[in-house]
Amino acid sequence: MSSGQIVLFDIPSKTGKPWSLNPWKTRLLLNYKGLDYKTEWVEYPNIKPRLEPHVPPNGPQSMAPYTIPTIMLPSGQYVMDSLEIAKVLEKEYPSPSAHVDSPYYDRLLEQTKAAMAALPSVYVTNVYDRVLGEASRPYFHETRTKYLGMPIEEYLAKHPVEESFQAAEQYLRNVTALLKENGQGPFLMGREVCYADFVWGGFLLFFKVMGEDVWERFLKATGDAKVHLDFLEALEPWTKKVD
Incomplete structure (x- = not known):
């Protein structure tokens, strides 16, 4: 069941805080839009088993079939890849605009x-x-x-x-x-x-x-x-x- 919050899947550092550049993109966007979210911390070996039941894998050009950042929307929909996440969040929560299509x-x-x-x-x-x-x-x-x-x-x-x-x-x-x-x-x-x-x-x-x-x-x-x-x-x- 959805909590009504967005869930951001991120990889913890040894201090338990954000570090990775791709999840930071999504975190900054969520904060900018003022959206209600919580973080679910997932260590590297647990990423695939956590996400595989919910989202199709990345294409063969990716370093891994399942990657972070991924989000779960309040609807229960999972979205993987920072740019795809940005496009979805801009569509679902258009204000304030993040101008995702800026050149x-x-x-x-x-x-x-x-x-x-x-x-x-x-x-x-x-x-x-x-x-x-x-x-x-x-x-x-x-x-x-x-x-x-x-x-x-x-x-x-x-x-x-x-x-x-x-x-x-x-x-x-x-x-x-x-x-x-x-x-x-x-x-x-x-x-x-x-x-x-x-x-x-x-x-x-x-x-x-x-x-x-x-x-x-x-x-x-x-x-x-x-x-x-x-x-x-x-x-x-x-x-x-x-x-």
Whole structure:
């Protein structure tokens, strides 16, 4: 039976708080729209058994058939994938609009995908070493070893962190330019929030949780730390609620 609330399925960190960039996108959107929701925390090995009875699997291009974020609407309908969730929430709860169809989404996604492709040495290793609790670490190590084509430790040895940041720097600076494009700021559309802002917000919060050393190096790679710190400050009304 539905409780009347939306349920957000998220993966806990070792502290039991949000960390992953994709669930953050959905959490920020839920908070922005002021929707009543609760979090159901699901460790990595429990994601498939928890979701499989309720939602079709992802396509073969996905890293896993069942992924988080997923939500359950008050109707009992399950929706998986952050962009699909955003489209459904925008349709079901249109006010305030998150402008999910803003062209900034595709423009930003092009840069974040390229940056993530350059940064596995940073995020895979630090999520494993610093973020995840014991229940998720073996699953994460096994699946990311398959994804990287070698054990995490070996990948890090072959792809030093500093070289990875250098490879990602241009893409991160392109995002900085996007945020500066509208002179009114601090958001991509200026003073008005759009879903793409939550995508970038999730990205920033993801790297921030890895530790001050990672966070400072990340900000340096953007070319203008203040732009992103001001952006996060402007997002604070929707980053504080974590359940």
